[in-house]
Amino acid sequence: EVQLVESGGGLVQPGGSLRLSCAASGFIFSHYEMNWVRQAPGKGLEWISYISRSAGTIYYADSVQGRFTISRDNAKNSLFLQMSSLRAEDTAVYYCARTSIDMVRGYFDLWGRGTLLTVSS
Amino acid sequence: EIVMTQSPATLSVSPGERATLSCRASQTISSTVAWYQQKPGQAPRLLIYGASTRATGIPARFSGSGSGTEFTLTISSLQSEDFAVYYCQQYNNSPPLTFGGGTKVEIK
Numbered sequence: 001e002v003q004l005v006e007s008g009g010g011l012v013q014p015g016g017s018l019r020l021s022c023a024a025s026g027f028i029f030s031h032y033e034m035n036w037v038r039q040a041p042g043k044g045l046e047w048i049s050y051i052s053r054s055a056g057t058i059y060y061a062d063s064v065q066g067r068f069t070i071s072r073d074n075a076k077n078s079l080f081l082q083m084s085s086l087r088a089e090d091t092a093v094y095y096c097a098r099t100s101i102d103m104v105r106g107y108f109d110l111w112g113r114g115t116l117l118t119v120s121s
Numbered sequence: 122e123i124v125m126t127q128s129p130a131t132l133s134v135s136p137g138e139r140a141t142l143s144c145r146a147s148q149t150i151s152s153t154v155a156w157y158q159q160k161p162g163q164a165p166r167l168l169i170y171g172a173s174t175r176a177t178g179i180p181a182r183f184s185g186s187g188s189g190t191e192f193t194l195t196i197s198s199l200q201s202e203d204f205a206v207y208y209c210q211q212y213n214n215s216p217p218l219t220f221g222g223g224t225k226v227e228i229k
Contacts, residue, residue: 060216095164106212113164
């Protein structure tokens with residue numbers, strides 16, 4: 001089955017760190033660009049980071065630049081998001097999302113179910 | 122950054138009726154728009170890409186149109202499973218990739 005499964009969310013204190021993971025299966029992971037998209041409670045979708053197939057190109061939203069680091073391990077079919085200096089406003093469901101293979105930095109044709117990060121003291 | 126503005130924020134529609142959702146881009150973006158459906162507690166699902174191409178497995182009652190700055194998602198005859206939140210997204214000019222604020226389609 002083609003799927004993405006996120007893990008690693010939880011409760012973290014402000015200023016803390018956490019690492020999210022996304023396990024891919026059912027497709028050739030190394031052929032696809034990947035992203036993290038988040039959704040604060042009751043709010044809309046916010047793209048936060050992109051990584052190219054070989055990890056040679058990486059982008060971040062201004063809201064997480066300098067605090068979050070995206071990475072991937074193609075041998076293990078995994079995507080990661082290392083988060084530090086966490087703030088209350090980072091509280092959200094974090095989705096791993098696959099970019100469609102037919103366009104660079106395009107739309108998202110596969111999403112995971114998300115993992116919830118709560119930043120609170 | 123390209124800002125995507127969706128309207129209305131909430132759309133009340135009776136089952137079987139037509140729903141028309143709008144999305145406006147702050148600058149021209151050709152046809153590089155995608156639409157997603159999100160139900161409570163679920164991940165978004167791709168409906169439309171390239172402004173008008175249905176994704177795999179999406180019923181024909183969903184259609185997209187538009188180019189430039191004005192885009193529309195139409196659901197021709199609403200089914201019970203279509204009541205959800207819909208988001209547009211531009212991918213013409215990135216980063217950042219940007220989403221609209223969403224339109225909630227609710228039962229009238």
